[in-house]
Amino acid sequence: MITMTHCLALSLTLFGIGVVGVLTRRNAIIVLMGIELMLNAANINFVAFSKFLPQPGLTGQIFTVLVIATAAGEVAIGLAILIALYRNRDTINVDEYTALKG
Amino acid sequence: MGGQLFVFYVFAALTVGSAALVVTRRNPVHSALCLIVAFLGVAGIYVVLEAEFIAAAQVLVYAGGIMVLFLFVIMLVDLEERGRLGVSRRRIRSKAVAVSLALTGCLVALLAVSFLSAGYPASAAGEDPDTLHMAGGNLSAVAMALFDHYVLPFELASLLLLVAMIGAVVLAKSKI
Numbered sequence A: 001m002i003t004m005t006h007c008l009a010l011s012l013t014l015f016g017i018g019v020v021g022v023l024t025r026r027n028a029i030i031v032l033m034g035i036e037l038m039l040n041a042a043n044i045n046f047v048a049f050s051k052f053l054p055q056p057g058l059t060g061q062i063f064t065v066l067v068i069a070t071a072a073g074e075v076a077i078g079l080a081i082l083i084a085l086y087r088n089r090d091t092i093n094v095d096e097y098t099a100l101k102g
Numbered sequence B: 001m002g003g004q005l006f007v008f009y010v011f012a013a014l015t016v017g018s019a020a021l022v023v024t025r026r027n028p029v030h031s032a033l034c035l036i037v038a039f040l041g042v043a044g045i046y047v048v049l050e051a052e053f054i055a056a057a058q059v060l061v062y063a064g065g066i067m068v069l070f071l072f073v074i075m076l077v078d079l080e081e082r083g084r085l086g087v088s089r090r091r092i093r094s095k096a097v098a099v100s101l102a103l104t105g106c107l108v109a110l111l112a113v114s115f116l117s118a119g120y121p122a123s124a125a126g127e128d129p130d131t132l133h134m135a136g137g138n139l140s141a142v143a144m145a146l147f148d149h150y151v152l153p154f155e156l157a158s159l160l161l162l163v164a165m166i167g168a169v170v171l172a173k174s175k176i
Helices: A004-024 A028-052 A059-089 B003-024 B028-048 B052-077 B093-116 B129-135 B139-148 B151-172
Strands: none
Touching: A004 A028, A004 B003, A004 B028, A028 A059, A028 B003, A028 B028, A028 B052, A059 B052, A059 B139, A059 B151, B003 B028, B028 B052, B052 B139, B139 B151
């Protein structure tokens, strides 16, 4: 029988992998992919909560639908920004974006 | 170990394994392809958790739309790594043919099995539509909640998507 612990453990692992991707990779596209992995981990949590909480309902699934829509918008904007950055700076290495002295 | 748990572990291993490949591959195209597998694995997890509509939305939006966007941008942007897929078309032709034939064989076998077996598994398992509806996993239950109680967030999400679409077009235009 699947319990909430299984889902939370999977979600934790997926979120950790996403964080590793965001923090260690310098290719901005891979960084965006790591963000997507983290959003998916959060979605798994939402669905697990909507199924396993003492009062099961659909609220978690509705939240997941909204998160998926937001993620789609976020990817579209993020990749558009990436294309604009590449056009101006000729690189997608995030270490070379130092105009803000980051 | 129940069958449900076994399927959960299979999809979890698929998801975690391909997610690990996403962040470790050097070539962004390989990362994108692994990300598709990871998204499909998450969709399988949703099916196991009885959230069928979310699983369908996951496949359509993530594995379909978002990944096409990623691949387009990788091809547009990643000049220095382009062509690093590293194989000439002539060398992979026999493998490509073999994979296509294997896939076709799998589909034919699936079709044959579904024609030969009588009835759908869901009706055989004693899950009548009412219990499915009450369980809340299916499309109509989600639709009732989405358009009844959560109609305002739903419309706001559509507004957000409109803004994102216009913003993406403006940002990616060559001359602003």
